[in-house]
Amino acid sequence: MLLLALDTATPAVTVALHDGTRVLATGDQVDARRHGELLLPGVDRVLTEAGRRLDELTGVVVGTGPGPYTGLRVGLATGSALGAARAVPVYGLCSLDSLAYAxxxxxxxxxxxxxxxxxxxxxxxxxxxxxxxxxxxxxxxxxxxxxxxxxxxxxxxxxxxxxxxxxLPDGPAHASAAALASLAAEKLAAGEELPAPSPLYLRRPDAQVPAGYKVVTPPSPPARGA
Missing domain, CATH: 3.30.420.40 (ATPase, nucleotide binding domain)
Incomplete structure (x- = not known):
């Protein structure tokens, strides 16, 4: 087993690699505005640190939130893309569960x-x-x-x-990919069937189209001979 875990449901951009027995490598960066910029370099770092390759993955586990729409979809889209590229299953676990496990x-x-x-x-x-x-x-x-x-x-x-x-000020503040990977590995080893990565948004996105927004369509060019 070689699981790649990632979560972007909280301000932490967190990635981990798990071999079914232990966490091989983990990386966490807290920056609520740079999920898309930091996630793939984080994946590359944990693979390099563990001395493993992307084509060795047997599965991907993604934190499904709840979390803000923009940040959460970065992890979900990336996990789904990596799973499709390597033809491995992609699992989803609640991000709050990783904090609880940690x-x-x-x-x-x-x-x-x-x-x-x-x-x-x-x-x-x-x-x-x-x-x-x-x-x-x-x-x-x-x-x-x-x-x-x-x-x-x-x-x-x-x-x-x-x-x-x-x-509890000494408890975990943000989602942890290391905990997410450990929890997923534990469940898989016990024969549990993990769910697909369906997002838990719980409310509408913060960004909204302004009320009364009007679409301005440019006028059609005059017909020839007019």
Whole structure:
């Protein structure tokens, strides 16, 4: 097994290579505006560091969010393109699950990432491997009181520490391709069938066409002889 994992659902551009037993190489750069610029060089670096080639891949695993539309689709499109080019399967795992796995907690907790617009993407977990319910998006102060009382990891939890009463500052802040790859390898080894990489956007893109936008069509040229 040789899995390439990548995630661009959070400000981190994160890439990792896993051989089914351990993480061979990983690279993380935090820059919310340069996902497209940094991702492929990151893939090249982890392959070089591990001394492996792209044609050795047996699969690609991509973080499916939730995350902002522009950043998230960079990872999804790149993962799908690499999988098609090498004729290997492409799997999708929730990006919040990678933070939960990296946190390594064996008690109930919540993962919350920054969704902008003063909102967070969040999900509740029974432990590091067990998510309870689907990811959601909302304003921190409007989350259920029992969720806000749980230990919390992720940039959303530390950014809105006035709402999350038990943020863990030493926990992971952003998605981790190393954790994503380890979780995927663990599931595959157990015989689980991993889902296809379908994005979890949860809301409309931040960029919108202005209201009242008018398309200006140039006038047709005059007919000959007119």
């Amino acid at each position: 946190a390594g907690l064996d008690e109930p907790f919540v993962v919350a990432t920054d969704a902008r617009r003063k909102e967070v993407y969040w999900a509740r977990y029974a432990d590091a491997r067990t998510r309870l319910g689907e990811p959601q998006v909302g304003r921190p102060e409007e989350l259920p009181a029992d969720v806000l009382a749980l230990p919390a990891v992720g940039e959303g939890a530390t950014r809105y520490a006035d709402a999350f009463t038990r943020p």
